Amino acid sequence: xxxxxxxxxxxxxxxxxxxxxxxxxxxxxxxxxxxxxxxxxxxxxxxxxxxxxxxxxxxxxxxxxxxxxxxxxxxxxxxxxxxxxxxxxxxxxxxxxxxxxxxxxxxxxxxxxxxxxxxxxxxxxxxxxxxxxxxxxxxxxxxxxxxxxxxxxxxxxxxxxxxxxxxxxxxxxxxxxxxxxxxxxxxxxxxxxxxxxxxxxxxxxxxxxx
Ligand SMILES: [Ca+2]
Ligand SMILES: [Ca+2]
Ligand SMILES: [Ca+2]
Ligand SMILES: [Ca+2]
Numbered sequence: 001x002x003x004x005x006x007x008x009x010x011x012x013x014x015x016x017x018x019x020x021x022x023x024x025x026x027x028x029x030x031x032x033x034x035x036x037x038x039x040x041x042x043x044x045x046x047x048x049x050x051x052x053x054x055x056x057x058x059x060x061x062x063x064x065x066x067x068x069x070x071x072x073x074x075x076x077x078x079x080x081x082x083x084x085x086x087x088x089x090x091x092x093x094x095x096x097x098x099x100x101x102x103x104x105x106x107x108x109x110x111x112x113x114x115x116x117x118x119x120x121x122x123x124x125x126x127x128x129x130x131x132x133x134x135x136x137x138x139x140x141x142x143x144x145x146x147x148x149x150x151x152x153x154x155x156x157x158x159x160x161x162x163x164x165x166x167x168x169x170x171x172x173x174x175x176x177x178x179x180x181x182x183x184x185x186x187x188x189x190x191x192x193x194x195x196x197x198x199x200x201x202x203x204x205x206x207x208x209x210x
Pocket of ligand 2: 071072073074075076077078079081082
C-alpha cells in the first residue's frame with residue numbers, strides 16, 4: 001500500500017523540512033546512537049530520522065541498520081505512527097521516545113537486532129574464518145590539546161599504501177572485525193572523526209595473523 005501516492009518522496013520530505021524550518025525545538029536532549037527514534041543511527045535525534053523512516057517505509061529508502069531504534073513508540077512495529085510521534089515530539093512537545101528495548105542478536109536474518117553495529121554476529125563463522133576484537137583508548141582532545149568530542153572512529157585495513165574502511169564505530173571504542181582468514185596477515189589502523197568531519201591521523205598499526 002502506498003500512503004503518499006505516486007508522486008514519490010518529495011511531498012514527505014518537503015513537509016518535514018517545512019516543519020523543521022518553522023517549528024524546530026531548541027531544547028532537545030542529547031541523543032546517543034541507541035535512542036528510540038534515532039532511525040538513521042547517527043548521534044542526533046532529529047527530523048532526518050523521521051524522513052529516513054518514511055522513506056524506508058514508503059519509497060524504497062535505505063533499510064535501517066537496527067529496526068528497534070526506529071520504533072519511537074516502542075510497540076514492536078515500524079509504521080508511519082512512529083514518524084508522526086517523532087515529529088510531534090520534536091516540534092510540538094509531544095510524548096518522549098519509548099525506552100529502547102533491544103532484543104538479543106538473532107543469527108541469519110541479515111539485521112543488527114541488538115543494535116551493537118554488528119549484523120548476525122552470533123552466527124558461527126565458516127571454517128578457516130575468524131573474528132578479532134579491536135579496542136582503543138577514547139580520544140578526548142584534539143591535536144592542540146583542546147577538549148574534543150569525537151563523532152565516530154574509523155577502522156581501516158591497510159594494504160600497502162591503500163586503506164579500506166572496515167568499520168565505523170559511534171559511541172564506543174571497540175570493534176569486532178569478522179571474516180578474517182587463517183594464515184593471512186591483516187594490518188589495521190584507527191582514526192577519530194569530529195562532528196565537522198575532520199579526521200585524525202591514523203593510530204599506530206596493529207598487525208593480526210593467525
Ligand atoms: Ca538520527
Ligand atoms: Ca512503532
Ligand atoms: Ca548485532
Ligand atoms: Ca541478526
